Amino acid sequence: MKAPVYFDYAATTPVDPRVAQKMSECLMTEGNFGNPASRSHKFGWEAEEAVELARTQVAALLNCDPREIVWTSGATESDNLAIKGIAQFYKGKGKHIITSKIEHKAVLDTCRHLEREGFEVTYLEPGSDGLIRPEAVQSAIREDTTLVSIMHVNNEIGVVNDIERIGEVCRAAKVFYHVDAAQSAGKIPIDLSTLKVDLMALSGHKMYGPKGVGVLFVRRKPRVRLEAQMHGGGHERGMRSGTLATHQLVGMGEACRIAQAEMSSEAARTLALRERLWQGLNDMEEVYVNGDLNAHVPGIINISFNYVEGESLIMSLPELAVSSGSACTSASLEPSYVLRALGMNDELAHSSLRFSVGRFTTEEDVDAAIAQVRRAVEKLRELSPLWDMYKDGVDLDSIEWAAH
Amino acid sequence: MAYSDQVMDHYQNPRNVGKFDDDDAQIGTGMVGAPACGDVMRLQIKVNDLGIIEDAKFKTYGCGSAIASSSLLTEWVKGRSIDEAAQIKNTEIAEELALPPVKIHCSVLAEDAIKAAVEDYRKKLSDA
Ligand SMILES: Cc1ncc(COP(=O)(O)O)c(C=O)c1O
Numbered sequence: 001m002k003a004p005v006y007f008d009y010a011a012t013t014p015v016d017p018r019v020a021q022k023m024s025e026c027l028m029t030e031g032n033f034g035n036p037a038s039r040s041h042k043f044g045w046e047a048e049e050a051v052e053l054a055r056t057q058v059a060a061l062l063n064c065d066p067r068e069i070v071w072t073s074g075a076t077e078s079d080n081l082a083i084k085g086i087a088q089f090y091k092g093k094g095k096h097i098i099t100s101k102i103e104h105k106a107v108l109d110t111c112r113h114l115e116r117e118g119f120e121v122t123y124l125e126p127g128s129d130g131l132i133r134p135e136a137v138q139s140a141i142r143e144d145t146t147l148v149s150i151m152h153v154n155n156e157i158g159v160v161n162d163i164e165r166i167g168e169v170c171r172a173a174k175v176f177y178h179v180d181a182a183q184s185a186g187k188i189p190i191d192l193s194t195l196k197v198d199l200m201a202l203s204g205h206k207m208y209g210p211k212g213v214g215v216l217f218v219r220r221k222p223r224v225r226l227e228a229q230m231h232g233g234g235h236e237r238g239m240r241s242g243t244l245a246t247h248q249l250v251g252m253g254e255a256c257r258i259a260q261a262e263m264s265s266e267a268a269r270t271l272a273l274r275e276r277l278w279q280g281l282n283d284m285e286e287v288y289v290n291g292d293l294n295a296h297v298p299g300i301i302n303i304s305f306n307y308v309e310g311e312s313l314i315m316s317l318p319e320l321a322v323s324s325g326s327a328c329t330s331a332s333l334e335p336s337y338v339l340r341a342l343g344m345n346d347e348l349a350h351s352s353l354r355f356s357v358g359r360f361t362t363e364e365d366v367d368a369a370i371a372q373v374r375r376a377v378e379k380l381r382e383l384s385p386l387w388d389m390y391k392d393g394v395d396l397d398s399i400e401w402a403a404h
Numbered sequence: 405m406a407y408s409d410q411v412m413d414h415y416q417n418p419r420n421v422g423k424f425d426d427d428d429a430q431i432g433t434g435m436v437g438a439p440a441c442g443d444v445m446r447l448q449i450k451v452n453d454l455g456i457i458e459d460a461k462f463k464t465y466g467c468g469s470a471i472a473s474s475s476l477l478t479e480w481v482k483g484r485s486i487d488e489a490a491q492i493k494n495t496e497i498a499e500e501l502a503l504p505p506v507k508i509h510c511s512v513l514a515e516d517a518i519k520a521a522v523e524d525y526r527k528k529l530s531d532a
Binding site for chain 2: 101307309310313335385388
């Protein structure tokens, strides 16, 4: 079987060859392999220089001070450090946190953990468009709230939250604001010199950098303080100990440099691909986009194919690497918590696919995907008793189903 | 997740897909599952005067294992008496298709479907 066409850039991206080249120069004897913390010789100085250049490249992408960048192992660690770090440092002030129901598990599970430690968490509901309203954040803030964590771009549906206005709400209430920007950084503009965002998490492998590296932006003015989660040699101003992985950081830096230089052309290209895909599918009956397409990152689209079950759809698309909104492959049989939080009925949530395109996707890939998806959906609808009933004009909600 | 060859075979070439007329006295219909749970099976049997299943058809909304379980079932019930068919156990289906533990519920649903179809036919017979 030939390799499937990759439509899962939101899960991870391949490393850009330019990034891989830079990384490979930081590994072996003849390369820049030193420990950036070694102060006594050239190997250390050169490694430190490479790491600091990378830090500058990340800061340039976000328009912040390089001293506000803390290296981590990925967005999961950054989310953990931000949320636990703030919650624990400021627990004397209050123990209430606000987040949303459609955050990534890195945020949700961290919040759950804090609940077990006696913190209180409010989980905001998105609208049916997938967006979190700044007003909802406003009305959830209490006297004892210390942190709001609302993501920039949702990884399943691709909607973009208004982090500018949410930031203003938080700043006015003197509550810290953390943003999980794993899906937005490098894809859409982020300007931390104007945004009222105090902490921001990035991931290398969502932007053509390597896996195993990420960043936490920690604002200096107004100053944000954190309880470290990893103790040791006091690296990263005590916020995250551990020898810096030169090759990883250099890779992330180069990935940010490329993303910044090519953002507008790349965004236009990926948007055109996504629109081509949707144009090729939207004339089918009972096909819906999830999340507001007017507030969307270019590369992601989540589509429900009514009366077709997601896992069987994926099974009939062996030549496409897509992700199912339905978590049927797990033992839980639960449809995606994100789609459910939008108020979508379970059938539609079970029937959804996430397509994500990126730097190496071509128009031919998209056309092949359209043809395969159409064929698979038609085949499965032929097999579907629900489709029959829909065609016969039966209202599925009028039937008493025996839940099992 | 990898599927067994048996599941792939039924999934790619489902047997006996279709629909009989619900109102026909010879037809028994079993519809089980729920859209919200991600699987619905409709199994129909056509029974002759001797109580033998002459033909069977299905349509299934669900994962590959659910489709394969119902497809296999239509093959198995043909030629059996309704009493025999109602005895088919989910474990036999699961074994034949080599279903992994997380997919056992698909075979349970298939067992429920044949039981429901037989019951529907019997009800029609006694109401007639
Ligand atoms: C929104 C979001 N947050 C966090 C993560 C976790 O990132 P990482 O894999 O770098 O830990 C991901 C990726 O899976 C993501 O999409």
